[in-house]
Amino acid sequence: MIYTATFNPSLDYIVQLDTFTAGAVNRTKHERIFGGGKGINVSIVLHNLGVDSITLGFIAGFTGDEIERQVKSFGCKTDFIHLSDGLSRINVKLKADVESEINGQGPEIDKTSLKAFFDKLNQIHHEDVLVLAGSIPSTLPSDIYEKIMEHLADKSIKIVVDATCNLLLNVLKYKPFLIKPNHHELGEIFNTILTTDEEIISCAKKLQAKGAQNVLVSMAGDGAILITSDGKIYKSPVPKGIVKNSVGAGDSMVAGFLAGLLTTNNIEKAFKIGVATGSASAFSEALATKEEVMKLLQQL
Numbered sequence: 001m002i003y004t005a006t007f008n009p010s011l012d013y014i015v016q017l018d019t020f021t022a023g024a025v026n027r028t029k030h031e032r033i034f035g036g037g038k039g040i041n042v043s044i045v046l047h048n049l050g051v052d053s054i055t056l057g058f059i060a061g062f063t064g065d066e067i068e069r070q071v072k073s074f075g076c077k078t079d080f081i082h083l084s085d086g087l088s089r090i091n092v093k094l095k096a097d098v099e100s101e102i103n104g105q106g107p108e109i110d111k112t113s114l115k116a117f118f119d120k121l122n123q124i125h126h127e128d129v130l131v132l133a134g135s136i137p138s139t140l141p142s143d144i145y146e147k148i149m150e151h152l153a154d155k156s157i158k159i160v161v162d163a164t165c166n167l168l169l170n171v172l173k174y175k176p177f178l179i180k181p182n183h184h185e186l187g188e189i190f191n192t193i194l195t196t197d198e199e200i201i202s203c204a205k206k207l208q209a210k211g212a213q214n215v216l217v218s219m220a221g222d223g224a225i226l227i228t229s230d231g232k233i234y235k236s237p238v239p240k241g242i243v244k245n246s247v248g249a250g251d252s253m254v255a256g257f258l259a260g261l262l263t264t265n266n267i268e269k270a271f272k273i274g275v276a277t278g279s280a281s282a283f284s285e286a287l288a289t290k291e292e293v294m295k296l297l298q299q300l
């Protein structure tokens with residue numbers, strides 16, 4: 001079974017404007033609202049690709065109820081912890097001449113709820129996959145992903161981590177099966193801006209030296225690079241298409257990669273399915289469907 005964990009789910013309020021002027025009243029051209037958060041997006045896309053998963057995490061208030069309703073309406077299995085206080089966040093994604101995002105803090109996670117989450121982790125067994133994805137509310141310590149991996153260290157579970165900075169760096173010693181930074185996040189870790197493939201590969205290898213098994217670096221419209229645990233390097237461009245909504249493209253890539261690995265047992269094919277799935281989400285208003293992925297895969 002694949003489990004995804006989203007510590008900080010969100011309602012993504014995606015608004016389109018012709019232009020955005022700070023300090024003025026702006027009117028939208030189009031708006032939509034999707035239940036999201038990185039792990040949840042991974043679960044929705046896995047479901048679209050015909051792979052079952054269980055969505056773990058914390059939700060709160062009416063926003064949390066709506067997130068859960070939407071996730072279930074896709075047919076995903078959820079096992080969220082309902083916090084008694086606060087509200088799951090609403091993340092604003094502004095699409096005008098440039099794209100801007102305002103991501104919220106999220107509700108406070110109390111000690112009892114955190115303990116309940118760790119209890120749920122005990123259902124994860126040998127050969128299962130756990131995806132830890134996204135930010136954590138600021139009230140939690142930044143070693144929480146590390147604590148989870150420590151808790152699961154004696155079971156051979158494949159753990160995928162899609163997180164930034166310390167949240168990611170802290171887990172490397174537990175040898176995650178896959179990490180998926182984008183090239184900006186990878187650069188941030190090393191206090192630099194990465195411009196060439198050589199620079200990206202060199203930084204990705206440094207994260208491998210710290211423990212990551214496979215490193216998948218996404219580069220938005222420039223495609224992706226995968227460095228595998230046996231030292232192979234794959235690069236892929238993206239298929240052609242028109243970008244409609246790139247929110248969740250990275251999560252879709254993770255879902256495509258995992259679904260691909262499960263169905264083909266071939267890491268190069270899984271990589272291509274990951275790229276096609278990321279692009280299929282970027283080229284659609286909502287998250288990728290299997291049909292969209294299969295069509296784009298033919299181009300790679």
Ligand SMILES: Nc1ncnc2c1ncn2[C@@H]1O[C@H](COP(=O)(O)OP(=O)(O)OP(=O)(O)O)[C@@H](O)[C@H]1O
Nearest residue numbers: 182218219220221223238248249250251275278279
């Ligand atoms: N503009 C684009 N054109 C084509 N494909 C894209 C585009 N943007 C993203 N993708 C696809 O999605 C993958 C992941 O994108 P990206 O690098 O933006 O991830 P990310 O930063 O983790 O995204 P997010 O946080 O929004 O989920 C890319 O490798 C590519 O396959």
Ligand SMILES: O=P(O)(O)OC[C@@]1(O)O[C@H](CO)[C@@H](O)[C@@H]1O
Nearest residue numbers: 010036037038091103134135248
């Ligand atoms: O604030 P985080 O947890 O880093 O990212 C949250 C988020 O931007 O990630 C998803 C896209 O990847 C969105 O559904 C969601 O709003």
